[in-house]
Amino acid sequence: MYQKSIVVAILLGMAMWSCKDDQNDNLDPFEAYIEPVELREFGFNLNDYIVKRDTIRSGDSFGSILQRNNVGYSKIYQIAERAKDSYDIRKLQAGKPYTLLFAKDSVQTPQCFIYQENNIDYVVIHFADSIVAYKEKKPVKIVTKEASGEIYNSLSVTMAEQGLPQQLIADMSDIYAWTINFWKLQKGDKFKIIYKQRFIEDSIYAGLDGIDAAYFQHKGEDFYAFKFATDTLSNKADFFDEKAKSLKRAFLKAPVNFGRVSSRYNLNRRIAYYGYALRPHKGTDFAAPIGTEILATSNGTVVESTQSGGNGKYVKIKHNDTYSTQYLHMSRQAVKKGQYVKQGDVIGYVGMTGNTSGPHVCYRFWKNGQQVDPFKEKMPTSESIPKHLNNQYLQFIKPLRAQLDKIPIQYHNETTIEQGYSITQN
Structure with a gap:
């Protein structure tokens, strides 16, 4: 009876082993092992680390971040001293992202700090064995x-x-x-x-x-x-x-980047409000929202930055012995008399000072002491x-x-x- 039980147990064991072999025979060899996809960033294979991403908070410092992640004071001091020749760790800015890489050991030892200055530039401070700090760029x-x-x-x-x-x-x-x-x-x-x-x-x-x-x-x-x-x-x-x-x-086409011409230079202008009396308009009006930057249309020296009557607050620039320009109705000026300005410099802001029914800059163009229409002048190149x-x-x-x-x-x-x-x- 005892021998019969042994024979049955052996037969059952062989049957189970045979089934196991059959199952292994049916396994897809490509499913037996799947190679993990390499995730590379900042020059590291992130699969080799525990990765923690965060953002510099207000009041954070390099030391406080490492301290929160179980790096001791003496180690932090060593890292800071070694890294200072490559990067000033005091320049960390709130709102910028950083990444910490930890070893996959029992205590998850911090090994690397990566700070992103912008989308392209980043700083690596590696302190796993020796301490190394360097700047790098993401491939663009x-x-x-x-x-x-x-x-x-x-x-x-x-x-x-x-x-x-x-x-x-x-x-x-x-x-x-x-x-x-x-x-x-x-x-x-x-x-x-x-x-x-x-x-x-x-x-x-x-x-x-x-x-x-x-x-x-x-x-x-x-x-x-x-x-x-x-x-x-x-x-x-x-x-x-x-x-x-x-x-x-030599001159920009307009003293504002965005706006529209609301009134052109017109020596024969008549206005209903004044009984259709002849009221020549010797400037070109560019309508734009209050506060819009007014630009110098060419290099020159500010000869006037003041306020008077219907002109309101204005700036006048002498460009050379032939040309001068004037910019009226500013909310405020950004330059002073005697200041040298370059083409495109901000000299003031659109407003409604003086005689004006809406926010705009009246742009006046002087040639040999006479006001002319800049759009009809052949400008020097x-x-x-x-x-x-x-x-x-x-x-x-x-x-x-x-x-x-x-x-x-x-x-x-x-x-x-x-x-x-x-x-x-x-």
């Missing part, structure tokens, strides 16, 4: 894109409705600030742009990297703009047209491409112009024409 991909459009309202509205970056709108305005009056764009004007955007780790948008070339058709006239470095040592670049002429002029670089420039812009000319115009309510064209890696 530069993607070249194209965009185009037909103006039906304004440049900013047309570009914004396409979802184009705000900075791109501002840069376009800057490029053509000397040659096109954006307050007098016509329905049907067209633009094309070749520009670059930055992306971190392929997908995180990190801002505009600049415009390479642009085209604007205004009142049937073509305006090309190509970015070209005339000083390779400083990498200083500016925009020039297809004939190697600078797009810059800035320097163009140096002669020794002329042929090089013309060869440089050939492919860019061909690319611009091939971009189809996106008309209102059409799908946005914006596509990656080429990629470079930083």
Whole structure:
């Protein structure tokens, strides 16, 4: 009986082992072991660590953060002393993110502190064995894109409705600030742009990297703009047209970045309020919200910054022996008499001081002591491409112009024409 029981037990064991072997035979060998996906960031394989992410809080310091994470005072002092030559740990700013890496041991020993100054730049302080501190950058991909459009309202509205970056709108305005009056764009004007955007780790948008070339058709006239470095040592670049002429002029087209012309220079103006008496208007009014920055349209010296009667608070700038400009009805001035200003400097803010029915700046333009209409004056140009670089420039812009000319115009309510064209890696 005893021997029979042993035989039964052995047979059952063999049957179970056989079933186990059958199960193993049916296993997918690829399911037996799955290689963990390597998660890399800041130059580390994060799978090798316990990762803690947080944000610098008000009152935080490098020492207090490490102390909260079980690093002793003496160790903190050593780390701070070794790291100070590479990075000043006192510069940690509230609101900035940081990452702590801990060893996967029984006590989860802190090994590394990583501080992100911005989306691209970060600081690593590694203190696992020896103490090492260094600055690094995340890899940035530069993607070249194209965009185009037909103006039906304004440049900013047309570009914004396409979802184009705000900075791109501002840069376009800057490029053509000397040659096109954006307050007098016509329905049907067209633009094309070749520009670059930055992306971190392929997908995180990190801002505009600049415009390479642009085209604007205004009142049937073509305006090309190509970015070209005339000083390779400083990498200083500016925009020039297809004939190697600078797009810059001695004067900006307008003293405000965004607004509209509400009243033009008109020597024959008659106003109903004054019984249709002749009341010449020797300035150009740009309507804009109170507080809008008023810009110097050219380099020069402030000869007046005061307030008087109907002019309200105003600034007058002498640019040279021929030209002067005046800016009226400010809410306040930002410059003083005798101060030298450069083109584009903020000299005051739009207001309603003096005789005015609404917020605007009255822009007056003087030539040889007489007030004239700046929009009818042929303004002097800035320097163009140096002669020794002329042929090089013309060869440089050939492919860019061909690319611009091939971009189809996106008309209102059409799908946005914006596509990656080429990629470079930083």
